[in-house]
Amino acid sequence: MTDSTIAVSETAARAAGAAGPYAATSPRERAAALVAAADALDAHAAELVAIAMRETGLTEPRLTGEVRRTTGQLRLFADTIVCGAYLDVRIDDADPDYVIGARPDVRRVLEPVGPVLNFAASNFPFAFSVAGGDSAAALAAGCPVIVKAHSGHPELSRRTAAIVAEALEGAGMPSGVFQLIEGQQNGVELLQDERIRAGAFTGSTHVGRLLADIAAARPRPIPFFGELGSVNPVYATYVDETLLQGFVASVAGSAGQLCTKPGFLFVPADADLSAVSPAADLVAEHRLLNPGIGRAFEGRRAAALAADGATVLAAGGIREDEDGQRHATPTVVAVDLDTLRTHRDELLEESFGPLSVIVRYEGVADLPAVHRELFPGNLTSTVHARPAELTDGSLDALVDALAETSGRVLFGGWPTGVSVTPAMQHGGPYPATTTDATSVGTAGITRFLRGVAYQNAPQELLPPPLRDDNPWRVPQHRSAAGRSTEWGALSR
Known part of the structure; x- marks a missing residue:
């Protein structure tokens, strides 16, 4: 030994x-x-x-x-x-x-x-x-x-x-x-x-x-x-300069080394994406956490840039210092939906660093099926839409698909920055997490x-929260005798 x-x-x-x-x-x-x-x-x-x-x-x-x-x-x-x-x-x-x-x-x-x-x-x-x-x-x-x-x-x-x-x-x-x-x-x-x-x-x-x-x-x-792992797709029904600036800031935050970084942004096919490059140019380089993460990001970035059909919106860069640490600036490429499907091996894998892919789509009605096909398990999914679109029923099917496959569904904003609250869900279907908690x-x-039930136990042998005198003063849900004859009454 x-x-x-x-x-x-x-x-x-x-x-x-x-x-x-x-x-x-x-x-x-x-x-x-x-x-x-x-x-x-x-x-x-x-x-x-x-x-x-x-x-x-x-x-x-x-x-x-x-x-x-x-x-x-x-x-x-x-x-x-x-x-x-x-x-x-x-x-x-x-x-x-x-x-x-x-x-x-x-x-x-x-x-x-x-x-x-x-x-x-x-x-x-x-x-x-x-x-x-x-x-x-x-x-x-x-x-x-x-x-x-x-x-x-x-x-x-x-x-x-x-x-x-x-x-x-x-x-x-x-x-x-x-x-x-x-x-x-x-x-x-x-x-x-x-x-x-x-x-x-x-x-x-x-x-x-x-x-x-x-x-x-x-x-x-x-x-x-x-x-x-999670790529946290974002679906936008419109694009403006403010939205693209927020997107780049979320991708670049902490050098993209966040589990909730938006790895994909879906936009209408005719969207003007010219604001991406100047927003990325404003981001200073940031050291990646360690040489191993730096090498992995370098490979993922090279694969995305080399994918056939990808348009480079912000090339970004990566620099290695004398200690083997990599320093990166944001890289953003754009593809259409067919290119994403064809080159899924190069593009769909999570990239731990400041890299994201913008995907052009033809119609909102196509997005639920696309989401289920490409993103089966996510920590987050996000919708950016105009107020009227959120209430007219046009996004209902998409939101249903996001809820099936994601732990947290956002409306507006960006998924980076997870608030620690009683209602927060930071988990999701595999591969986001191994257990959907x-x-x-x-x-x-x-x-x-783990649950433990005690049957006909003396008060003296019960754990404190189960005792009638309730010494810890915790909430107790009690089912009193005689209640079973009333089952079903609430549904009438």
């Missing part, structure tokens, strides 16, 4: 040892610990942002905002667990006259799944990394978390993990509730460890699918939430919970 294997096993053992005591903490105790972690990160924000700037090339304003988003998310989850509605408590009182046959006392609650392994992302070194949404949701659910650090920002990962772990333990949480590991092989070995009960990942489709398959192939398969917003907590 290697030292690495021993370390992985010890990490899993510490998480497993913390699982029971951590799950037993009250909502207010756990919430206070999340707030303590948020306060600690805020206190160290300047230090952390400086490290992140050096390791990722992202700008200070972007990273400062990301820290606020990360700590705000922790506080939002703190309030969520104190409220307790996420536990979905259901109590069925015993009912000898139940219409289907005598009903026992049955009480159901959502409980933590156990230790969670979170593979951190590269493009959000705070919000989707060590203390990001997956970690926050799992901790809120009552699950110990092990983060597999991303190789793109190792120093930041170590420092963030140390701050969070110290804050959680200082708030009285058990040792081992929050840990960090590094290295690809260590991550794979830990994903295969029987003590890990769920996994989360944000990254490429290729790597995410490999990890999802490992999780599914275990002797005891575990749930695995992977956010993989959400990794942003308070609904993300349900990924790390």
Whole structure:
């Protein structure tokens, strides 16, 4: 057994040892610990942002905002667990006259799944990394978390993990509730460890699918939430200078290294696209996150520029510095629908960087079928239309197609910039995610919970949220005896 294997096993053992005591903490105790972690990160924000700037090339304003988003998310989850509605408590009182046959006392609650392994992302070194949404949701659910650090920002990962772990333990949480590991092989070995009960990942489709398959192939398969890839199509029924400027800004933001970047913009065949080039010319070059991402973007950009039938609206550029880092400006090409279909291998794959494709179409009525054919799973889809078109029925079929295939459907605006709210959905049908859940917003907590029903249990043996005295003061949905005789009355 290697030292690495021993370390992985010890990490899993510490998480497993913390699982029971951590799950037993009250909502207010756990919430206070999340707030303590948020306060600690805020206190160290300047230090952390400086490290992140050096390791990722992202700008200070972007990273400062990301820290606020990360700590705000922790506080939002703190309030969520104190409220307790996420536990979905259901109590069925015993009912000898139940219409289907005598009903026992049955009480159901959502409980933590156990230790969670979170593979951190590269493009959000705070919000989707060590203390990001997956970690926050799992901790809120009552699950110990092990983060597999991303190789793109190792120093930041170590420092963030140390701050969070110290804050959680200082708030009285058990040792081992929050840990960090590094290295690809260590991550794979830990994903295969029987003590890990769920996994989360944000990254490429290729790597995410490999990890999802490992999780599914275990002797005891575990749930695995992977956010993989999305091209986020946008459909416009009109084009003007303002729309094209907004499009370019969304494509270029953070050098296009956002999972919600609009990869395709569909416009009427006769649209004037002359505003694209001057808008792109105003965008300063931006370093890509790491050399690997830079090389991949370089290849995707070359393939798009070389596709037969593609018209270059903004050539952009890519420069390699002495450290092997690439610096890019936006590239935008235009094609017609036939060209997109013919060259789908060169054009349809997600491009992680400032590249997008504008597609000319002949009629709005064709778009629902086109969307279902080319974009089966997306984080987002967007509609830009005139007010009258939104209410006259001409877009109903398109909106239905977008809702079938997307986690979030936008009307106006651009998909970059995902607000952390209770109603947010950041997930979608495969290949956007491996499980059609959400990794942003308070609904993300349900990924790390499982339902348990207790039948005819003594009050003393019930979890606190299921007891009649309800010591945690959480919402309880109770089905009283005698109600079954009234079934169907609401529909009359």
